Amino acid sequence: MPDRILTLPDSTDQFVVTDRPAPTLTHRYRMLPDGMNHTLFAVVRAHQVRTGDIVTAFFTDGPGIRHTRHVLEAFTAYPSAFGDCPAECDACEDAHAHGATTDRYVCLDAANDVVDCVITFRNTPVAIIRANVAASFPPLDTAPPLPGLFALDDEHGPYEALPVSRSWGPYDAISVTRTTAEQITTDLPQTHAGRHLTCHWLHDTLLIASDPRLRTEPGRPGRIIRPDADGRYRIGGLWPWEEWPGQDENPDDGSESDPTREADEDTTAETSVTRALAAWGITAHRSDDAGNTWLVIAHDQTRQGFPNMLGDPYAVLYLYNEASDDGEEEITVTRAPMAGDHWHVLTGDGTGTERKLVTLPADQLPACAEAIAAWVTDPPARPHPGEVLPGIRTDAIHTYFGLSYANYLVRPRTLLQSMPDQWQTRFVALLNELDTAFQHLPQAEAYDVTPGKWCAVRDMTEDEMHSVNIRRSELADGTPYLIRDDWHDQDPEEEFFLEEQDPVAHYNRGRTRVEPHTGGAR
Incomplete structure (x- = not known):
């Protein structure tokens, strides 16, 4: 028509x-x-x-x-x-x-x-x-519904399955016909996800077994899968399914677009900044951690790839909102700017020192881009690690913590008392000043600090697993798996805090000293 x-x-x-x-x-x-x-x-x-x-x-x-x-x-x-x-x-x-x-x-x-x-x-x-x-x-x-399409990876699939619910996750099962199940079992051993799995058909029953000689994740047991009343097989739980890569909700030929997109007002901060900096010939790279997102700009724009933040000057830019909808501070470039947002730009010298370049309201992106362009063409001098920087820096403590969610600063007493006397005198004077400034506020009487490490179950020794009540077991067919608290099937990727001895020596009543490298020597 x-x-x-x-x-x-x-x-x-x-x-x-x-x-x-x-x-x-x-x-x-x-x-x-x-x-x-x-x-x-x-x-x-x-x-x-x-x-x-x-x-x-x-x-x-x-x-x-x-x-x-x-x-x-x-x-x-x-x-x-x-x-x-x-x-x-x-x-x-x-x-x-x-x-x-x-x-x-x-x-x-x-x-x-x-x-x-x-x-x-x-x-x-x-x-x-x-x-x-x-x-x-x-x-x-x-109108008949279309089957869902799923894949093992970009090269193996798609496999037709019944449509899944909104709460479906990649490790959940999909419902397929016998013919599709047979194709999956043929393809599975050829994939990275199925490299440790073997598939066997016993009449109408499918056995997917985990080979302990090849398995790198010890907690994934096998599966015995029988057809349901409709003759379909529910396969999943041993690897993450991928939705077929070709399913694009925003193709170029006129299919469904994102209906929440509203012209320029809803352009994300990342897109806006990328355009503004591109006008100055500057490239930015996105990074993220712990739910935060930001953009990193290398001072040397002739270099390709993500900036080396541990060795070269760089700038970090993001939208900051002290109180987002959920009450938490927000650091992001993945949404559109809104009322209450500010552009924050920090510059780093590649030695671990960062300072604030500009903080501007969200509607002043051009001025923000101009400040970055000026920094790129005239970089600040790189300070010596032991140098006391002149002037006052706004929000220096917040900047020191970086983009982490840490609520406390913990430093070993032994290291503090090992610093030079002049440094200790300045440090104690600042501590006294801090105590005096907030002595009117109620505070906790004490904190219990425990040294240790975060460790995934797959990296634990037998003793470490025992300390968090995890043990190895096996199914009737000999397939090994992990169990916690004698009933909970344990994911080998989950991390637990393991207490361990502090590698820093005890302060020993002020006697212990560790030689500091205050001049930057190693």
Whole structure:
């Protein structure tokens, strides 16, 4: 059928409406019921969608000619206020994290056990089939659902399986036919994930065994898998399934886009900074840790790859919000800037010393980029490790802790008393000043500090496993696995804190001394 051109009363944009594409391995479009097609589509703003309307597509960005981006599966709209999520779904959490508010966004359909909420900007153009028109056709669920596609890796798959729920995880099982199960068992030993596994069929029963000679993760037992009442096999739990790499929700040929994207206002900080710095010929690299994200800029822009932060000058840039929606301070570049955000730029000299370059409100990105450009062309002198830097640095303590979530600073008494007398005198004077400044506040009488290390179960010795009540066991067929507290199947990747002797000697009433290398010698 030919394409159609639709318009909105309050817009000069032209919306090109196309027929729904057929499903492929890369674009998993579920067909509409018999008789439904794009000749029935109407274009409205998201806040004009009514209960019972069928949402079929969104559109490419404007202005001008805007092409159809079909949703993978059309759905019946049940609009509600954004923020009233019944399932605390990932889509709502992401939208909140990106600064979505109830006055700017709407929910077109609430989450269930299969899909998240559909969140979109209230003025987003949406292609719908109006409820009174849709009532003349069979319900949406009369169109056969498409099977899910999963893979062992980029080279082995896809394997068709029944659709999975929204809470499904990569180590959960998928339900496949006998033919598909046989193909999986043929491919599995050829993959990295299945290098320690062997597969055997005993009539209609599948045995997946873990070879202890090849296994690198001692806690993964084998599986005995029998067909269910429908003759299907639920396979999983021994390796992480990958959703088929070809399933792209934002392909270039006009399929489903992210409906929460709102032109320039919702451009992430990373994208905005990358563009602003590119105008100065500067490249930034993203890094992350403990839920935080930031960008790193090398002073030497002629070097390729991620900057060497342990040896060369660099700058770190991120959005900072002292109190985000969850009450915790936020360091990020993965959402759009919002009210209360500030750009923070720190510069490091490659020896472990960092200082603040600028702190600017979120709407002053051009000035922030200009400050970085000035730093790149005129780098600060690298201080000697023992040098006392002149001037006052804002938030020096927070900067010292870096991007960690540490709430306390622990230093061995032996090392403190080993420093030169002049240094000890300055240090004690500052401690006394700190005690005096906050003596009016209630504080804990004591803290119990325990030396030790974090260690994954797979790296523990037998004695270390015993100390956290983990032991080895085996199934009836001899397959070994790990068990904790005599009942809990233990993941070998989980980390536990193991107490160990402090490698720093006891202070011995002030007598112990360790030679410090205050001049930077090793």
